[in-house]
Amino acid sequence: MAEESSKAYQPGTVESRWYSKWVEADCFRGNEQGKGEAYSIVIPPPNVTGILHLGHVLNNTIQDILARRARMEGKDVLWLPGTDHAGIATQSKVEQKLRKEQQKTRHDLGREAFLENVWEWKEEHGGIIIEQLKRLGCSCDWSRERFTMDENYSRWISKIFVDLYEEGLIYRGKRMVNWCPRSLTALSDEEVIMKSQKKSKLYYIRYRVAGEQDRWVEIATTRPETLMGDTAVAVNPKDERYADLVGKMVIRPFPEKEIPVVADDHIDPEFGTGVLKVTPAHDKADFEIGVKNNLEIIDVFHPDGTLNEHAGPEFEGMDRFKAREAAAEKLDAMGQLVKVEDYENSVGFSERADVPIEPRISMQWFLKYPCTKEAAEAVANGDITFRPAHFKKTFAHWMEGIQDWCISRQLWWGHQIPVWYRKEKADELKNRESLDASSAGSDIHVGIEPPEDEENWVRDDDVLDTWFSSWLWPFATMRNSDEESSATLEKFYPTTDLVTGPDIIFFWVARMIMAGYRWQGELPFKNVFFTGIVRDKQGRKMSKQLGNSPDPLDLIADFGADALRFGLLRIAPSGTDVKFDDSQIKEGRNFATKIWNAARYREMQGELKGAPGTPSIYALDILSKLETLQKEIEQSYADYKFNEVAQLLYEFWWSNYCDWFLESAKGDFGDDADPEARDTTLAVMDAVLERFLMLLHPFMPHITEELWERSGFNEKHDSEFLMNTAIPETPAFEGISREMMAQASESVAAIYESVSRVRNLKASYGLAANKDVKFIIDPEGGSFDECDVFARLVGAKEITIEPGYEAEKGVPVSICAIGKVYLPLDGLIDVEAEKERQGKELKKAQEELKKVVAKLGNENFTSRAPAHVIGEMEERKQHWGNRVEELKQMLGNLG
């Protein structure tokens, strides 16, 4: 055994020590040659710039639990880790640094030099999160760590781009896209989040009808700053108020111009005045009206959201929100601002940059999704299981309304689009309205490799959306792009479980399923487990601004990684959000200490001196409960109910093992105890601890591995790590029949129930802590031979067995499963107090009895309820009936 243990568990050194040992012994490596059943997970690759937050902790702890549990079930496990290059996030971080340190923009450096900077930054600061995952205890196969911009991975991206292009699914076109004026790039629909704006304004403005004296059309708009780009106003064709206007012209106030009035079904006559100003360049719906009516498209914004020359000299260069006010003021000055109302609407924001996006027409690459049918079916028919299941609906809904994916980004950091244009025709080609494989011709090269005479070609500037690389993750991490297959892929693909947040169901999960079918011909994973979102105590999302996001590393430093893992998992139900409170982590720490001390108590008893004999009823009882625990845990794992597993482990250890079993067993370690009983009880304690450590290990890997060694279990298992030890199906303690356990459990349940009653009795007489009290038991069935343990558990000096004992009037008594337990109090008898106490008990019992009697007296019940329920009721009636009788008799004796 190791050196003497300290009173409190010290996670710091223990955790790092074991993590190093596991890594040194190569415990995490996924063995593709293994003969066992394969179990695999690919990590949702965190941003390479990222740092660990509680969401990661939850997510990765679940993955680690699954991986460790699978190993202990004897499976060959691969948990494949890696990071994501995170286009916009990483690029902005480096740009920020450049601005701060050198007052330069990326354009000052040029593409090549800038990218060098990003790579440098990545080498230096990237992957912090990987180290943090190690602190958490994650058992990833680090030898296979991947990065989405690894050489092989990047070749994959080009390959699939070429595949999809040649298939006609990738095309280029001028479309209205979501434009981020801060990041200066297009975004996909998924990267835009609608936020409701409580403080918007609705401006009512009026345009004069051309050629008529003093006739005006009133228009309601939230965006007067786009007025200069108006090329029409529109009304609903059925709107009689404006019927005569259609086809006429109105005068746009500035720059002053006659624009037509058109009719379009899209206009809601109920909204505002029923007249819409049409700005085809800055609104999706307006764009469509523009196309239908062949309207001119005037873009009045620069890419950064300031107004351009089309807005006129007084607005040029002005920010869009400033311009909104300025335009309203100008209209007011012209007498064309009728009124301004407070208004609430939703505006699309860039998810990353957190600024309102602009709908903008630009040249972008798009993808028509492949294998949508296969993907939708796989989830609908259950080939891929979603947990919680209701996310199937969310998924199906999105798949139904699926839109082409804008995959090009106007960034530098990322996978540059593998398209080259012949130099002398580059300008024309880059501006061609639409482009795809069928129309491209030989002046365009799309390939994994550049054209041979690369000097005569110009490469497309754009890079691909980061998610365009993420959707290949499950297989591109397992084989090279030029290989048909690989040993890893053969063994571990499709992966078993995917653990992720529901917020990226469209970004990532859905697309991975399509990619899996497209390039591997099968699903990428069998189960998807969606975690909840970790929120603060008040239910708010964790955010930097609110400062409500605790640093997991601080929590690990204060309480230990095991405490963090256990504490968080115990309160993390599947499917609903987690309200985080660090008192829960404290509980995890307390639990670790509890286990530590119970193990220490065992350690203090020393070695066995002889062979164990037949266990006591208490020992048999705890063995029985251990068996139940193992079964229940198995079921909870099968249902992916991790919080339930944690709760079962917690209750078993703290309540059943420590509070009940250990306390009842202490008598076996006294100086005058029977040596065989001592050895037997120690053997049972060892057996229970050993099995319990196995069951707990996935949740609290470090402390369990430490105690595994300290308790000498590793020696018993050929010096094997706990993490590599398979959990046996066989009972923890040999040679005990099911009947023995069942019988013992029944007796023990009666004793424990009685102990609680007697403790209660003591407490109600203010004697809870008094160990000098004596009890007299009139035992049920005439005998009771567990006096020693009973006395220990209730805290009594002496217990006398007196069958048929007739107590003096007013002696407090408790009617228990083991019999009547009297508490003779010399000279302290208070008849009234005892009357009151028992009167209360009687009342309770009578109420219960009444309920049962009423039920059994109801013919509807007795004729229709199933037999076992009626039987149960009969039993209950018997029980409460007896109790009422006994209590009545007791009260009668009191007079």
Place this chain on the structure above:
RNA sequence: GCGCGAGUAGCUCAGCGGUAGAGCGACUGGUUUACACCCAGUUGGUCGGCGGUUCAAUCCCGUCCUCGCGCACCA
């Protein structure tokens, strides 16, 4: 507007047809053969409202209210 989820003890949540549960908190008492990061005990609930199905509803159905999320619309 459509869809999803949640509403159970002061707090965080289990339970999802057959006696309302746990942990924390609060309160009382306690250093006992490990642990005060501990032990014992107590307190605390018309299971969001209203209807319905059923012998029986926290649980199933309908409806309404409150909160959260997703999608669509938003001039």
